[in-house]
Each structure stands twice: as structure tokens, then as C-alpha cells.
Amino acid sequence: MHSTSLDTEGVLNMCYTLAKNTGVATGDVCYNRLKFRTFKVVFKTLKVCRRSLVDVTIDGASYKNSSRFDLYGPDAVLRVQSLGDAITESALGSQLCLAFKAPCNTPVQLAGPGGSLQYFFADSQK
Numbered sequence: 001m002h003s004t005s006l007d008t009e010g011v012l013n014m015c016y017t018l019a020k021n022t023g024v025a026t027g028d029v030c031y032n033r034l035k036f037r038t039f040k041v042v043f044k045t046l047k048v049c050r051r052s053l054v055d056v057t058i059d060g061a062s063y064k065n066s067s068r069f070d071l072y073g074p075d076a077v078l079r080v081q082s083l084g085d086a087i088t089e090s091a092l093g094s095q096l097c098l099a100f101k102a103p104c105n106t107p108v109q110l111a112g113p114g115g116s117l118q119y120f121f122a123d124s125q126k
Contacts, residue, residue: 004107011054012105014117015097040081041096044118045069045111047076049104056080057097 002016050069055062056078067080078098100110107115 006105010102010105012100012107012110013097014100014107014110015095017095040079041119041121042080043078043098045076045078046104046109047071047074049078049100049110050076052100052102052104052110053078054099054101055097056099057095059094 002014004015005013007013050071053064053067053069055064056067057063063080067078069076069078080096104110107117111117
């Protein structure tokens with residue numbers, strides 16, 4: 001579940017509430033590894049957005065210094081890494097928020113046509 005808002009300074013805030021995926025079997029190896037430790041979250045975005053990142057927070061704690069962009073042609077990925085124990089099973093219900101200023105302060109400008117931001121979680125640096 002996510003929410004999107006634009007503040008008075010024109011900063012786009014996209015927040016995701018972490019929830020357990022009830023469609024995954026509890027014996028699934030990947031699910032069990034992510035359940036106990038998530039090393040990073042990766043978001044697919046556009047290259048032009050690399051200088052628009054204002055902040056990345058989990059329950060209000062900043063992870064901007066643990067974030068970086070990797071560029072791939074016109075696209076980019078934003079890696080929010082070194083999360084340690086910030087996202088574990090006990091963190092369900094926590095909020096992960098991204099804040100972007102212009103020129104990437106709308107979902108379409110951030111994610112491209114359709115405005116749906118693609119992301120994935122990983123349990124290691126790789």
C-alpha cells in the first residue's frame with residue numbers, strides 16, 4: 001500500500017507501508033530470508049531524477065546517505081542499501097518514504113509513462 005502527496009515546496013512524497021504478502025507460502029526460502037533481513041530496496045526510475053532525490057526515510061529515520069543511483073541509458077535505479085535491521089518481520093507496518101523535487105515531483109516524471117514505480121527488495125548486497 002502506498003500514498004502520494006505534494007508538499008507546499010513542490011516536493012513529491014511517496015510512502016509505502018510495509019505489509020506481509022499473504023500470497024507467499026511460509027516455507028518459501030526467499031520469503032523467509034527477506035522476512036528476517038532486507039539489505040536493500042531498489043526502485044526503477046528515470047536518469048533525469050538522479051539529482052532530484054531529497055530524502056529516503058524509514059519511519060522518519062533518513063537513509064539518504066545509504067542511497068545511490070545507477071544509470072542505464074535513459075533509465076536509472078535508486079538503491080536504498082545498508083538497511084541492516086530497519087526492515088525485518090518486526091518492521092511490518094513501518095513506512096518507507098521517498099521524497100523528490102522537480103523535475104521528478106510527479107509519479108509520471110519519476111517513473112515514466114503510467115507513473116507506476118517498480119521496486120524490489122533484496123536480502124544481500126548483490
